[in-house]
Amino acid sequence: MRHTKKDWLLAGLTGLSLAVILLLLAVLLGQIIWHGAPVISAEFLTEKPGADMISGGIWPAIYGTVFMTLLMTLAGVPVGIATAIFLNEYASPRSRIAKVVRLAVNNLAGVPSIVFGLFGLGFFIIFVGGSIDSLLYDDPTPVWGKPSILWASLTLAVLTLPVVIVTTEEALRTVPRELRDASLALGATRFQTVYKIVLPNAKGGILTGVILAVSRGAGEVAPIIFCGAANFLPYLPTDLRDMFMHLGYHVYALATQSPNVDAAQPTLFGTVLVLLVLTFSLNLLAVIIRARSRAALRP
Amino acid sequence: MSKSEPSVAQAPNDVKMETRNVNISYGSNQAIRDVDLDIADRSVTALIGPSGCGKSTYLRALNRMNDTIDSCRFEGHILLDGEDIYGRGVDPVEVRRRVGMVFQKSNPFPKSIFDNVAFGLRIGGEKDKDVIAERVEESLKGAALWDEVKDRLQTSALGLSGGQQQRLCIARCLAVWPEVILMDEPASALDPIATAKIEELIRELREQYTIVIVTHSMQQAARVSDSTAFFYMGELIEHGKTDMMFTRPAKKRTEEYISGRFG
Numbered sequence: 001m002r003h004t005k006k007d008w009l010l011a012g013l014t015g016l017s018l019a020v021i022l023l024l025l026a027v028l029l030g031q032i033i034w035h036g037a038p039v040i041s042a043e044f045l046t047e048k049p050g051a052d053m054i055s056g057g058i059w060p061a062i063y064g065t066v067f068m069t070l071l072m073t074l075a076g077v078p079v080g081i082a083t084a085i086f087l088n089e090y091a092s093p094r095s096r097i098a099k100v101v102r103l104a105v106n107n108l109a110g111v112p113s114i115v116f117g118l119f120g121l122g123f124f125i126i127f128v129g130g131s132i133d134s135l136l137y138d139d140p141t142p143v144w145g146k147p148s149i150l151w152a153s154l155t156l157a158v159l160t161l162p163v164v165i166v167t168t169e170e171a172l173r174t175v176p177r178e179l180r181d182a183s184l185a186l187g188a189t190r191f192q193t194v195y196k197i198v199l200p201n202a203k204g205g206i207l208t209g210v211i212l213a214v215s216r217g218a219g220e221v222a223p224i225i226f227c228g229a230a231n232f233l234p235y236l237p238t239d240l241r242d243m244f245m246h247l248g249y250h251v252y253a254l255a256t257q258s259p260n261v262d263a264a265q266p267t268l269f270g271t272v273l274v275l276l277v278l279t280f281s282l283n284l285l286a287v288i289i290r291a292r293s294r295a296a297l298r299p
Numbered sequence: 300m301s302k303s304e305p306s307v308a309q310a311p312n313d314v315k316m317e318t319r320n321v322n323i324s325y326g327s328n329q330a331i332r333d334v335d336l337d338i339a340d341r342s343v344t345a346l347i348g349p350s351g352c353g354k355s356t357y358l359r360a361l362n363r364m365n366d367t368i369d370s371c372r373f374e375g376h377i378l379l380d381g382e383d384i385y386g387r388g389v390d391p392v393e394v395r396r397r398v399g400m401v402f403q404k405s406n407p408f409p410k411s412i413f414d415n416v417a418f419g420l421r422i423g424g425e426k427d428k429d430v431i432a433e434r435v436e437e438s439l440k441g442a443a444l445w446d447e448v449k450d451r452l453q454t455s456a457l458g459l460s461g462g463q464q465q466r467l468c469i470a471r472c473l474a475v476w477p478e479v480i481l482m483d484e485p486a487s488a489l490d491p492i493a494t495a496k497i498e499e500l501i502r503e504l505r506e507q508y509t510i511v512i513v514t515h516s517m518q519q520a521a522r523v524s525d526s527t528a529f530f531y532m533g534e535l536i537e538h539g540k541t542d543m544m545f546t547r548p549a550k551k552r553t554e555e556y557i558s559g560r561f562g
Contacts, residue, residue: 182406
């Protein structure tokens with residue numbers, strides 16, 4: 001192919017933007033690894049933080065993050081997948097309910113995450129938790145109506161819901177209509193068609209979307225500030241109503257609330273590195289699953 | 300499976316399906332207008348006509364596949380062995396078990412050859428592995444595909460050639476003991492050799508099954524069918540024995556279409 005001047009210009013410009021992005025990523029990661037890696041040790045990963053927040057480890061924050069992510073996934077993902085199946089497989093394209101739900105989902109996806117935090121505080125903690133307390137207990141000290149890992153996880157579940165719904169719907173749409181027709185024409189019910197044909201064929205796409213949504217939720221800080229993340233809590237949560245430490249929030253706390261911000265820097269970078277490794281491995285898992293499911297569909 | 304193969308005692312050329320005053324529309328667009336048509340048992344009925352004449356829409360009405368299209372409205376009656384398949388309380392899933400369908404574009408599931416054919420049995424509740432294996436073999440033999448695939452039943456169906464895929468779809472359809480098989484231009488995407496195989500298969504299947512086939516090819520209709528119905532602009536213009544239709548059609552439009560003057 002003959003390249004004109006314009007082609008070279010375009011190639012140069014696109015190459016340049018690629019280089020800028022790669023450079024930014026390299027600087028960012030290099031910074032974090034350079035400062036963070038020396039801090040990482042068995043002790044750092046398994047110990048409680050010391051009273052000054054700098055010494056000791058970050059185990060409660062790792063544990064809290066993983067626990068919260070699991071709760072969030074259990075609470076949000078099934079609802080999201082079910083909603084997408086309803087929208088794509090059962091609702092008629094002209095159905096008013098489907099239109100309203102889609103509109104709501106799209107708007108939900110655009111809401112800033114701090115607003116989800118306020119929603120969690122207002123709805124889950126004050127309204128739901130508070131109502132449970134006033135119904136069950138006479139004691140004025142709140143039992144459910146206070147920040148906890150349960151409410152933080154549910155708030156994040158709501159935050160990730162739109163992503164799960166949208167990506168699941170996209171995955172369902174990639175299953176050709178011909179396969180649905182073939183299944184129905186063999187006397188399969190709609191449920192059998194969804195369960196035996198549509199879902200297995202969309203599995204890769206759904207899992208990829210779910211993992212990306214979960215990994216986004218795992219690193220969010222703003223929504224959980226009001227809902228259950230603790231500044232400093234050297235104990236592991238043992239009850240759904242306990243507060244918890246979180247890697248992202250710990251970074252925020254170290255950077256802003258620490259008695260000696262400069263001394264906190266190495267711990268700060270170590271924490272960031274651990275958080276990055278956690279979310280990167282989730283993303284890597286998504287990539288692997290996607291590659292596998294694509295390979296499985298080939299003859 | 301409680302259903303048995305169609306009994307041989309029935310006299311051929313009894314009416315298997317009757318269509319009465321059928322009107323079908325998509326939104327405000329009427330696709331089929333007042334069609335009355337009898338489909339003879341254990342014979343091949345070809346539906347011909349220019350593109351957009353409604354023949355595929357009519358075909359899909361025979362096993363209630365149009366139910367899956369949201370904007371599609373149906374009026375009238377279609378009787379299968381005298382019973383209205385659009386009647387109150389009739390389950391379309393049950394209708395589709397008795398009236399199978401083969402589509403224009405072969406659509407095997409991205410599963411193994413064996414699992415494709417076994418799909419209908421399994422969703423019908425059959426659990427006995429020996430019964431399934433036996434029926435899969437019978438069906439593949441019935442679709443003249445067994446010899447070509449018997450050594451690779453566990454490989455993906457997507458590795459088969461186009462013609463083999465279409466015969467696999469026919470085998471998949473046979474596996475659930477349908478009484479009627481609807482075929483929507485089953486050979487239109489195939490080369491002449493694969494087409495000849497499908498046509499030969501249709502002639503064999505006629506012994507046991509009632510077949511309704513939509514085709515764009517006049518020659519194909521002449522080769523495989525016993526009777527032919529000519530559709531034009533959503534109406535049934537003429538229906539009769541295939542040899543009569545192709546030699547002495549009663550209506551002028553039929554003659555014009557068959558002789559290639561339009562369409």
